[in-house]
Amino acid sequence: MWGRRTFLATTALGLLAACGSKFRSYNGPEVTQILIYKGQRKMYLLHGQTAIKTYRIGLGGNPVGDKKVEGDGKTPEGLYYIDRRNPNSSYHLSIGISYPNAADRAEAEALGKKPGGDIFIHGRAKKNKGRGKDWTAGCIAIKDGEMEEVYSMVRVGTPILILP
Template sequence: MTGRRDLMLGATALMALSACGGGKFKTYSGPAITAVQVFKESRRMYLIADREVVKDYKISLGGDPIGPKRFEGDGKTPEGPYMIDRRNPNSAYHLSLGVSYPNASDRAFAEANGKKPGGDIFIHGQAGKNKGRGRDWTAGCIAVTDEEIEEIYSMVSNGTPIHIFP
Protein backbone atom coordinates (compact mmCIF):
# COMPACT_ATOMS: atom_id res chain seq x y z
CA MET A 1 0.00 0.00 0.00
CA THR A 2 2.87 2.38 0.79
CA GLY A 3 4.33 1.93 -2.71
CA ARG A 4 1.01 2.84 -4.31
CA ARG A 5 0.64 5.90 -2.07
CA ASP A 6 4.17 7.06 -3.00
CA LEU A 7 3.36 6.55 -6.67
CA MET A 8 0.17 8.62 -6.34
CA LEU A 9 2.03 11.41 -4.50
CA GLY A 10 4.73 11.44 -7.19
CA ALA A 11 2.15 11.63 -9.98
CA THR A 12 0.32 14.44 -8.17
CA ALA A 13 3.57 16.40 -7.79
CA LEU A 14 4.39 15.90 -11.47
CA MET A 15 0.97 17.16 -12.52
CA ALA A 16 1.35 20.21 -10.28
CA LEU A 17 4.73 21.02 -11.81
CA SER A 18 3.49 20.68 -15.36
CA ALA A 19 0.41 22.75 -14.58
CA CYS A 20 2.54 25.69 -13.46
CA GLY A 21 4.91 25.46 -16.44
CA GLY A 22 7.72 23.75 -14.53
CA GLY A 23 10.51 22.01 -16.39
CA LYS A 24 12.65 22.88 -19.37
CA PHE A 25 11.07 20.49 -21.88
CA LYS A 26 8.34 22.23 -23.84
CA THR A 27 6.01 20.82 -26.46
CA TYR A 28 5.52 22.23 -29.93
CA SER A 29 2.51 21.58 -32.14
CA GLY A 30 3.13 24.01 -35.02
CA PRO A 31 4.45 23.34 -38.51
CA ALA A 32 7.61 21.26 -38.83
CA ILE A 33 10.76 23.37 -38.87
CA THR A 34 12.51 22.57 -42.15
CA ALA A 35 15.52 24.90 -41.83
CA VAL A 36 17.44 27.11 -39.45
CA GLN A 37 19.18 30.20 -40.79
CA VAL A 38 21.75 32.19 -38.82
CA PHE A 39 22.97 35.62 -39.92
CA LYS A 40 26.09 36.43 -37.96
CA GLU A 41 26.40 40.10 -38.91
CA SER A 42 22.87 41.00 -37.78
CA ARG A 43 23.01 38.51 -34.86
CA ARG A 44 19.70 36.89 -35.85
CA MET A 45 18.52 33.29 -36.14
CA TYR A 46 15.37 32.23 -37.99
CA LEU A 47 13.40 28.99 -37.70
CA ILE A 48 11.70 28.27 -41.01
CA ALA A 49 8.82 25.99 -41.99
CA ASP A 50 9.00 25.53 -45.74
CA ARG A 51 9.50 29.17 -46.82
CA GLU A 52 7.90 30.94 -43.88
CA VAL A 53 9.72 32.28 -40.84
CA VAL A 54 8.03 30.79 -37.80
CA LYS A 55 10.27 32.38 -35.13
CA ASP A 56 13.29 34.64 -34.99
CA TYR A 57 15.78 35.24 -32.20
CA LYS A 58 18.52 37.65 -31.26
CA ILE A 59 21.74 35.65 -30.77
CA SER A 60 25.23 35.87 -29.31
CA LEU A 61 28.21 34.30 -31.08
CA GLY A 62 31.85 33.40 -30.54
CA GLY A 63 34.12 36.01 -29.01
CA ASP A 64 35.77 36.71 -32.40
CA PRO A 65 32.80 36.28 -34.75
CA ILE A 66 34.03 37.89 -37.98
CA GLY A 67 34.99 35.27 -40.56
CA PRO A 68 34.44 31.52 -40.65
CA LYS A 69 35.64 29.12 -37.98
CA ARG A 70 38.84 27.48 -39.17
CA PHE A 71 40.71 26.18 -36.13
CA GLU A 72 40.21 24.98 -32.59
CA GLY A 73 40.24 27.89 -30.15
CA ASP A 74 39.83 30.68 -32.72
CA GLY A 75 36.62 31.94 -31.05
CA LYS A 76 34.75 32.02 -34.35
CA THR A 77 31.32 30.68 -35.21
CA PRO A 78 31.32 28.48 -38.36
CA GLU A 79 29.85 29.63 -41.66
CA GLY A 80 28.18 27.44 -44.25
CA PRO A 81 25.70 24.58 -44.49
CA TYR A 82 25.50 22.11 -41.61
CA MET A 83 22.88 19.94 -39.88
CA ILE A 84 21.47 19.74 -36.39
CA ASP A 85 22.99 16.40 -35.47
CA ARG A 86 22.52 15.86 -31.73
CA ARG A 87 20.71 17.02 -28.61
CA ASN A 88 22.03 17.53 -25.10
CA PRO A 89 19.32 17.72 -22.43
CA ASN A 90 22.05 17.92 -19.74
CA SER A 91 24.05 20.76 -21.28
CA ALA A 92 26.08 23.05 -19.03
CA TYR A 93 24.24 25.78 -20.96
CA HIS A 94 20.70 24.66 -19.99
CA LEU A 95 19.85 22.77 -23.23
CA SER A 96 21.72 22.49 -26.51
CA LEU A 97 21.40 21.38 -30.13
CA GLY A 98 24.57 20.21 -31.86
CA VAL A 99 25.73 21.65 -35.18
CA SER A 100 27.56 19.19 -37.46
CA TYR A 101 30.77 21.27 -37.58
CA PRO A 102 33.41 20.24 -38.58
CA ASN A 103 32.48 18.74 -41.93
CA ALA A 104 34.98 17.04 -44.27
CA SER A 105 36.16 20.30 -45.87
CA ASP A 106 36.56 21.97 -42.46
CA ARG A 107 38.75 19.05 -41.31
CA ALA A 108 40.77 19.07 -44.54
CA PHE A 109 41.41 22.84 -44.31
CA ALA A 110 42.61 22.59 -40.71
CA GLU A 111 44.77 19.55 -41.46
CA ALA A 112 46.36 21.29 -44.47
CA ASN A 113 47.35 24.07 -42.08
CA GLY A 114 48.69 21.69 -39.44
CA LYS A 115 45.92 22.48 -36.97
CA LYS A 116 42.76 20.95 -35.51
CA PRO A 117 39.37 22.22 -36.71
CA GLY A 118 37.76 22.31 -33.27
CA GLY A 119 34.23 21.12 -32.67
CA ASP A 120 31.42 20.99 -30.12
CA ILE A 121 29.51 23.81 -31.80
CA PHE A 122 25.98 24.13 -30.41
CA ILE A 123 22.92 26.33 -30.26
CA HIS A 124 22.50 26.71 -26.51
CA GLY A 125 21.12 28.76 -23.64
CA GLN A 126 22.94 30.79 -21.02
CA ALA A 127 22.42 28.62 -17.93
CA GLY A 128 21.68 31.81 -16.02
CA LYS A 129 25.36 32.40 -15.24
CA ASN A 130 26.22 33.96 -18.60
CA LYS A 131 23.66 36.77 -18.59
CA GLY A 132 25.18 40.17 -19.14
CA ARG A 133 28.51 38.86 -20.44
CA GLY A 134 28.34 41.09 -23.47
CA ARG A 135 27.37 40.73 -27.08
CA ASP A 136 29.54 37.78 -28.13
CA TRP A 137 30.79 35.55 -25.36
CA THR A 138 30.71 31.92 -26.53
CA ALA A 139 33.66 29.83 -27.71
CA GLY A 140 32.08 29.69 -31.20
CA CYS A 141 28.54 28.57 -30.42
CA ILE A 142 25.21 30.31 -31.03
CA ALA A 143 23.60 31.42 -27.77
CA VAL A 144 20.05 32.47 -26.92
CA THR A 145 18.28 32.89 -23.57
CA ASP A 146 17.36 29.83 -21.52
CA GLU A 147 13.67 30.39 -22.25
CA GLU A 148 14.38 30.61 -25.97
CA ILE A 149 16.49 27.42 -26.10
CA GLU A 150 13.61 25.59 -24.40
CA GLU A 151 11.36 26.67 -27.25
CA ILE A 152 13.96 25.98 -29.98
CA TYR A 153 14.78 22.56 -28.48
CA SER A 154 11.11 21.59 -28.81
CA MET A 155 10.79 22.91 -32.37
CA VAL A 156 13.97 21.75 -34.13
CA SER A 157 14.63 18.07 -34.83
CA ASN A 158 17.86 16.25 -35.48
CA GLY A 159 18.57 16.27 -39.22
CA THR A 160 17.27 19.82 -39.71
CA PRO A 161 19.58 21.79 -42.03
CA ILE A 162 21.20 24.89 -40.55
CA HIS A 163 22.90 27.47 -42.75
CA ILE A 164 25.17 29.98 -41.04
CA PHE A 165 25.74 33.13 -43.09
CA PRO A 166 28.49 35.75 -42.50
Protein backbone atom coordinates in the same frame (compact mmCIF):
# COMPACT_ATOMS: atom_id res chain seq x y z
CA MET B 1 -12.86 16.66 3.62
CA TRP B 2 -9.15 15.85 4.05
CA GLY B 3 -9.33 13.68 0.97
CA ARG B 4 -10.55 16.55 -1.19
CA ARG B 5 -8.00 19.03 0.22
CA THR B 6 -5.17 16.54 -0.24
CA PHE B 7 -6.29 15.89 -3.81
CA LEU B 8 -6.44 19.63 -4.63
CA ALA B 9 -3.07 20.33 -3.02
CA THR B 10 -1.43 17.42 -4.84
CA THR B 11 -2.95 18.51 -8.16
CA ALA B 12 -1.79 22.11 -7.64
CA LEU B 13 1.76 20.98 -6.83
CA GLY B 14 1.78 18.75 -9.91
CA LEU B 15 0.70 21.63 -12.14
CA LEU B 16 3.36 23.92 -10.66
CA ALA B 17 6.05 21.28 -11.20
CA ALA B 18 4.98 20.88 -14.85
CA CYS B 19 5.22 24.65 -15.38
CA GLY B 20 8.80 24.61 -14.11
CA SER B 21 10.04 22.05 -16.63
CA LYS B 22 12.52 23.11 -19.27
CA PHE B 23 11.01 20.60 -21.68
CA ARG B 24 8.17 22.00 -23.74
CA SER B 25 5.90 20.47 -26.34
CA TYR B 26 5.44 21.88 -29.82
CA ASN B 27 2.58 21.19 -32.20
CA GLY B 28 3.17 23.81 -34.90
CA PRO B 29 4.60 23.58 -38.40
CA GLU B 30 7.77 21.52 -38.87
CA VAL B 31 11.04 23.43 -38.78
CA THR B 32 12.58 22.54 -42.14
CA GLN B 33 15.68 24.75 -41.89
CA ILE B 34 17.55 27.06 -39.53
CA LEU B 35 19.02 30.21 -41.04
CA ILE B 36 21.65 32.26 -39.18
CA TYR B 37 22.86 35.71 -40.21
CA LYS B 38 25.92 36.32 -38.03
CA GLY B 39 26.27 40.00 -38.98
CA GLN B 40 22.66 40.70 -38.01
CA ARG B 41 22.89 38.49 -34.90
CA LYS B 42 19.64 36.77 -35.98
CA MET B 43 18.48 33.17 -36.14
CA TYR B 44 15.38 32.18 -38.10
CA LEU B 45 13.50 28.91 -37.77
CA LEU B 46 11.90 28.28 -41.15
CA HIS B 47 9.08 26.12 -42.48
CA GLY B 48 9.77 26.15 -46.20
CA GLN B 49 10.38 29.84 -46.99
CA THR B 50 8.34 31.13 -44.03
CA ALA B 51 9.99 32.22 -40.79
CA ILE B 52 8.18 30.62 -37.86
CA LYS B 53 10.34 32.26 -35.16
CA THR B 54 13.18 34.78 -35.02
CA TYR B 55 15.77 35.08 -32.25
CA ARG B 56 18.57 37.49 -31.37
CA ILE B 57 21.79 35.52 -30.93
CA GLY B 58 25.23 35.73 -29.39
CA LEU B 59 28.23 34.24 -31.16
CA GLY B 60 31.84 33.28 -30.54
CA GLY B 61 34.03 35.86 -28.85
CA ASN B 62 35.71 36.59 -32.20
CA PRO B 63 32.57 36.73 -34.38
CA VAL B 64 33.83 38.07 -37.72
CA GLY B 65 34.89 35.43 -40.23
CA ASP B 66 34.54 31.69 -40.62
CA LYS B 67 35.80 29.22 -38.04
CA LYS B 68 39.09 27.74 -39.26
CA VAL B 69 40.77 26.09 -36.28
CA GLU B 70 40.21 25.04 -32.71
CA GLY B 71 40.38 27.93 -30.26
CA ASP B 72 39.89 30.76 -32.76
CA GLY B 73 36.66 31.89 -31.05
CA LYS B 74 34.78 32.00 -34.34
CA THR B 75 31.38 30.60 -35.23
CA PRO B 76 31.49 28.44 -38.38
CA GLU B 77 29.88 29.50 -41.66
CA GLY B 78 28.32 27.16 -44.19
CA LEU B 79 25.74 24.40 -44.46
CA TYR B 80 25.56 21.97 -41.56
CA TYR B 81 22.93 19.78 -39.88
CA ILE B 82 21.59 19.41 -36.38
CA ASP B 83 23.24 16.16 -35.34
CA ARG B 84 22.45 15.73 -31.64
CA ARG B 85 20.42 16.97 -28.69
CA ASN B 86 21.76 17.50 -25.18
CA PRO B 87 19.12 17.70 -22.44
CA ASN B 88 21.89 17.83 -19.79
CA SER B 89 23.87 20.70 -21.27
CA SER B 90 25.92 23.00 -19.03
CA TYR B 91 24.16 25.75 -21.01
CA HIS B 92 20.57 24.87 -20.03
CA LEU B 93 19.73 22.87 -23.21
CA SER B 94 21.62 22.49 -26.46
CA ILE B 95 21.40 21.11 -29.97
CA GLY B 96 24.58 20.13 -31.81
CA ILE B 97 25.75 21.40 -35.18
CA SER B 98 27.61 18.97 -37.46
CA TYR B 99 30.80 21.09 -37.53
CA PRO B 100 33.43 20.11 -38.62
CA ASN B 101 32.52 18.64 -41.99
CA ALA B 102 35.07 17.11 -44.39
CA ALA B 103 35.97 20.49 -45.93
CA ASP B 104 36.48 22.06 -42.48
CA ARG B 105 38.78 19.19 -41.44
CA ALA B 106 40.81 19.47 -44.67
CA GLU B 107 41.15 23.24 -44.30
CA ALA B 108 42.42 22.96 -40.71
CA GLU B 109 44.75 20.10 -41.63
CA ALA B 110 46.25 22.23 -44.44
CA LEU B 111 47.06 24.82 -41.74
CA GLY B 112 48.61 22.13 -39.55
CA LYS B 113 45.88 22.58 -36.92
CA LYS B 114 42.79 20.84 -35.56
CA PRO B 115 39.37 22.17 -36.68
CA GLY B 116 37.80 22.09 -33.23
CA GLY B 117 34.27 20.88 -32.63
CA ASP B 118 31.41 20.79 -30.13
CA ILE B 119 29.58 23.66 -31.79
CA PHE B 120 26.03 24.02 -30.44
CA ILE B 121 23.02 26.27 -30.30
CA HIS B 122 22.52 26.65 -26.56
CA GLY B 123 21.10 28.75 -23.76
CA ARG B 124 22.99 31.07 -21.44
CA ALA B 125 22.60 29.04 -18.23
CA LYS B 126 22.10 32.02 -15.91
CA LYS B 127 25.80 31.93 -14.91
CA ASN B 128 26.67 33.51 -18.29
CA LYS B 129 24.17 36.35 -18.04
CA GLY B 130 25.79 39.74 -18.48
CA ARG B 131 28.85 38.46 -20.36
CA GLY B 132 28.06 40.58 -23.42
CA LYS B 133 26.58 39.57 -26.75
CA ASP B 134 29.47 37.49 -28.16
CA TRP B 135 30.90 35.36 -25.39
CA THR B 136 30.87 31.73 -26.55
CA ALA B 137 33.82 29.67 -27.83
CA GLY B 138 32.15 29.54 -31.26
CA CYS B 139 28.61 28.42 -30.44
CA ILE B 140 25.32 30.25 -30.99
CA ALA B 141 23.68 31.42 -27.76
CA ILE B 142 20.10 32.48 -27.04
CA LYS B 143 18.14 33.08 -23.83
CA ASP B 144 17.27 29.99 -21.80
CA GLY B 145 13.50 30.35 -22.35
CA GLU B 146 14.08 30.72 -26.09
CA MET B 147 16.30 27.63 -26.05
CA GLU B 148 13.42 25.69 -24.53
CA GLU B 149 11.29 26.68 -27.55
CA VAL B 150 14.03 25.83 -30.05
CA TYR B 151 14.75 22.49 -28.35
CA SER B 152 11.08 21.53 -28.66
CA MET B 153 10.82 22.64 -32.31
CA VAL B 154 14.04 21.44 -33.97
CA ARG B 155 14.79 17.81 -34.80
CA VAL B 156 18.03 15.97 -35.53
CA GLY B 157 18.72 16.16 -39.27
CA THR B 158 17.42 19.73 -39.69
CA PRO B 159 19.74 21.71 -42.02
CA ILE B 160 21.32 24.86 -40.63
CA LEU B 161 22.80 27.49 -42.94
CA ILE B 162 25.15 29.93 -41.20
CA LEU B 163 25.94 33.06 -43.20
CA PRO B 164 28.36 35.93 -42.46
